[in-house]
Amino acid sequence: MSVATIAPPPLELLAMRAPRYTSYPTALQFDERIGPDDAVRALRQSNDDWLPAPLSLYLHVPFCHSNCFYCGCHRKVTRNVERMAAYANDLARELGQRAALLDADRQTVQVHFGGGTPNHLPSADLCRVMETLHHHYAPDEQADISLEIDPRLVEGEEPALWASLGFNRISIGVQDVDDRVQRLINRVQPAEQVARCVEQCRHTGFESINFDLIYGLPAQSMQSIDATLDFVEQQRPERVAAFGYAHLPDRLRAQRAINRVWLPDATARLALRNRIEQRLLAAGYVSIGLDHYALPSDSLARAHREQSLHRNFQGYTTHAGCDVIGFGVSSISRIGDTFAQHSKSIDDYHTAIDQGLWPVVRGYRQCDDDRLREQIIMALMCDRPVDLLALGRQYGMDPNARFEPALEAIQSMAPRTQPLVVCESGVLRATPEGRPFLRLIAAQFDAFASAQRGHTNVAV
Numbered sequence: 001m002s003v004a005t006i007a008p009p010p011l012e013l014l015a016m017r018a019p020r021y022t023s024y025p026t027a028l029q030f031d032e033r034i035g036p037d038d039a040v041r042a043l044r045q046s047n048d049d050w051l052p053a054p055l056s057l058y059l060h061v062p063f064c065h066s067n068c069f070y071c072g073c074h075r076k077v078t079r080n081v082e083r084m085a086a087y088a089n090d091l092a093r094e095l096g097q098r099a100a101l102l103d104a105d106r107q108t109v110q111v112h113f114g115g116g117t118p119n120h121l122p123s124a125d126l127c128r129v130m131e132t133l134h135h136h137y138a139p140d141e142q143a144d145i146s147l148e149i150d151p152r153l154v155e156g157e158e159p160a161l162w163a164s165l166g167f168n169r170i171s172i173g174v175q176d177v178d179d180r181v182q183r184l185i186n187r188v189q190p191a192e193q194v195a196r197c198v199e200q201c202r203h204t205g206f207e208s209i210n211f212d213l214i215y216g217l218p219a220q221s222m223q224s225i226d227a228t229l230d231f232v233e234q235q236r237p238e239r240v241a242a243f244g245y246a247h248l249p250d251r252l253r254a255q256r257a258i259n260r261v262w263l264p265d266a267t268a269r270l271a272l273r274n275r276i277e278q279r280l281l282a283a284g285y286v287s288i289g290l291d292h293y294a295l296p297s298d299s300l301a302r303a304h305r306e307q308s309l310h311r312n313f314q315g316y317t318t319h320a321g322c323d324v325i326g327f328g329v330s331s332i333s334r335i336g337d338t339f340a341q342h343s344k345s346i347d348d349y350h351t352a353i354d355q356g357l358w359p360v361v362r363g364y365r366q367c368d369d370d371r372l373r374e375q376i377i378m379a380l381m382c383d384r385p386v387d388l389l390a391l392g393r394q395y396g397m398d399p400n401a402r403f404e405p406a407l408e409a410i411q412s413m414a415p416r417t418q419p420l421v422v423c424e425s426g427v428l429r430a431t432p433e434g435r436p437f438l439r440l441i442a443a444q445f446d447a448f449a450s451a452q453r454g455h456t457n458v459a460v
Contacts (some may be wrong), residue, residue, distance in 0.1 A: 004262045013413055014266035018439035018449070018459040021311045021381050023339065023376040025364055027332065029448055029458075030341055034363025036352075040101060042338035046323050047103045048180055053323045053336075055102075057137065058314060059091060060328035061118040062346070065153055068187045070175070071219060072246055074330040074344055074398065075116040087328075087346065090353045092132040095328050097356060099136035100153050108139040110319045111166075119149040123161060130165040144169055144299075144319070146208075151197040152189050159200040167183035170201050171210040177231050178224035181217050184262060191231050198235050209237040214451070215272040216245035218262035225272050227277040239300060240285065240293045241315065242276045244337040245267065246457035273436060287384050289437045292316050309382040316382070329359075331348065338364040347428040369396065376403075380430060389426035400427070406444040413440065426456045 019026045046052055063084055064075045098320070118126070135454060139145060146169035147162055162170075176182065176426050177191045194369065203207055203451060211232060215225065247263060248342050249255040264272060285293040286301040291308065294301040303309045303318040310320035324334040330344045340363040344347050351358035366374070379386045388399035406421065414420045420434030420441055434441055439459040445447045 001186050002023065012460060013437070013440070014270060014458065016440050016459055017456045018443040019446075019456050020378055021439060021442050022311060022315065023332070023334065023445065024377050024446070025366075025370060025448055027339075029340065030339060030362040031360050032263055033363060034338065034340055034360065038363065038365070039333060039335065039336060039340040039358050040055050042335040042340070043098075043101050043323075043325075044411045046335050047101075047106070052103065052106055053321055054107045054109045054319065055135070055137065055313070056317070056319055056322035056324045057108060057112070058324060058326045058331055059111070059113050059118075060090075060115065060132075060326065060331040061087075061113060061121050062116040063070045063087070063120050063328050064117045065150065066186065067254050068185060068186070069254050070214060070245055071108045071254065072248065073114075074117060074128070075194050080356040081122055085125050086350070088121060088129050090350055091328055093353050093450045094130045094359075095129070095136055097353070098325060098327070098358070106141060108137040109283070110144045110283070110322065111137075111139055112148075112314050113143075114148050117150045117153065118147055119153055119158070119162075122435045123158065126163075126275040139166065143205055146171060146210075148198070150189075151194045154197050154200070156365050159197075159204045159206070159458070162278070163204045163206065168206060169208045170206050171211070171212060172237075173402055174195065174211045174231075176217055176220060176224055177228045180219050181224055184218040185341055186257070194231075195235060198237070199242060208239060210241060210335070211235070211237045213240060213276065214245050215242060215276060216247075216264055216269045218258050220264055220272060222272065222275060225275050226279070229276065230281075233301050236295075238298045239296050240280060242273065242280075242291050244273065244291070244457070248457060253354060253387045260273065266458070266460075269458075270436065273460060287383075287435070290435075292326065302397060304383070306420040307384050309384070311381050321342065333360075337371070339364045340364075355373075370395075373445050376428075380428075380445075381443045383430060383435065383438070385427050387427050390425070392426075403445065409444045410441055413437070 009215055061076045064077050065079065067077050088379055089099055095204060095385045125233050145166050147167045148171045172194060174194060175187060182188045198209060247255060279294045281287060284295065286304060288294055288304050298314060307321060310317050312324055326333045326342060329342055329346055329349045333340045340360040342359045343361045349359050372391060375391060376386050392399040410421050411419060418433045419431055420437055421428055421430050430438060430441060437460060
């Protein structure tokens with residue numbers, strides 16, 4: 001796949017905002033009408049399905065060693081090992097509590113530790129959590145078990161320990177290798193340090209290594225991106241994610257340390273994104289959906305070729321149709337048509353676990369219209385064609401009448417000579433010119449788009 005030769009888009013297009021669509025509806029639509037009882041009911045109903053969905057487990061570790069100014073994740077800077085040990089104990093207890101609600105034959109195919117910084121958790125605590133997880137959930141031998149890490153915190157033989165606990169995938173936050181960019185975002189990590197970590201993980205036998213890059217950071221330039229991509233080509237991770245920096249200082253206190261004037265403007269930001277794609281495709285990677293890239297032999301690339309790619313709260317995944325169960329503060333479960341999010345307060349989370357309660361404080365239950373829109377939005381985000389006529393038959397509606405305003409809005413965004421989508425014989429697909437704007441395209445099918453626009457970042 002080659003990079004399209006794209007005429008400069010209108011500036012107003014670059015300024016448009018849209019969610020990342022790791023779910024539909026997004027978490028912005030969750031409210032307190034969904035609580036612990038609803039989550040329990042959804043899980044029991046899932047048990048009773050003729051063929052219960054496999055399980056994808058997400059465990060959130062909110063602790064970080066230091067404050068990265070760009071980060072929008074729910075996290076807390078601490079070096080208090082007692083506090084981290086107490087939290088790990090709560091995670092282990094929650095794993096047991098949730099397992100008690102599941103039938104014994106439920107299959108676990110995916111486990112992901114995110115944060116925060118999961119490898120900031122002391123090794124003894126990580127071991128305790130993983131031993132509990134294996135005891136109650138017994139992940140398949142072929143399960144993807146991944147750990148997000150900060151390479152600055154890797155000590156001694158920790159990668160070998162992680163492998164012994166069952167982890168087979170590692171995700172490393174690289175962002176940008178330029179020293180000035182790193183200082184401005186308070187994330188100084190020499191490329192040599194990351195390379196040592198990669199070498200250890202390779203030697204230990206990890207199946208897959210992912211690099212997270214970010215474009216749109218302060219003082220970032222084409223030169224710093226090229227240096228970063230030189231490093232990526234040298235290390236050759238199986239997967240690369242290239243996220244656009246979301247500057248939301250009104251909501252994220254740490255970002256107030258970043259002066260808006262240091263950031264690339266909209267045109268430069270798009271150029272950085274396009275350079276990343278151009279270099280990675282030239283290096284043999286395959287573009288996956290909106291912002292991921294993978295080597296052709298990777299399972300994510302295979303899923304993209306087979307049009308079985310899926311998207312959930314952790315991003316792109318090969319595991320479609322799973323019930324996602326979240327553990328830890330702020331985590332989100334998706335069970336059937338029910339979304340359930342935990343409290344963001346560590347103290348409230350501890351109290352709920354002490355009382356044997358599922359610490360759900362908000363959520364959402366999908367209706368038929370949500371499910372229809374979700375199919376369209378997730379197919380677009382996964383760069384799959386959308387058969388609108390088939391959806392019309394499935395949901396008993398006229399797709400032309402139902403979605404004519406959305407299609408007209410998309411067509412109005414770009415010149416007719418370089419449309420963002422094409423619709424032929426009732427099948428809608430994004431064009432190469434439209435790929436950078438998948439979030440904007442998807443947003444035209446979002447019933448809540450206008451209400452949440454002020455809470456999202458620019459779409460490219």
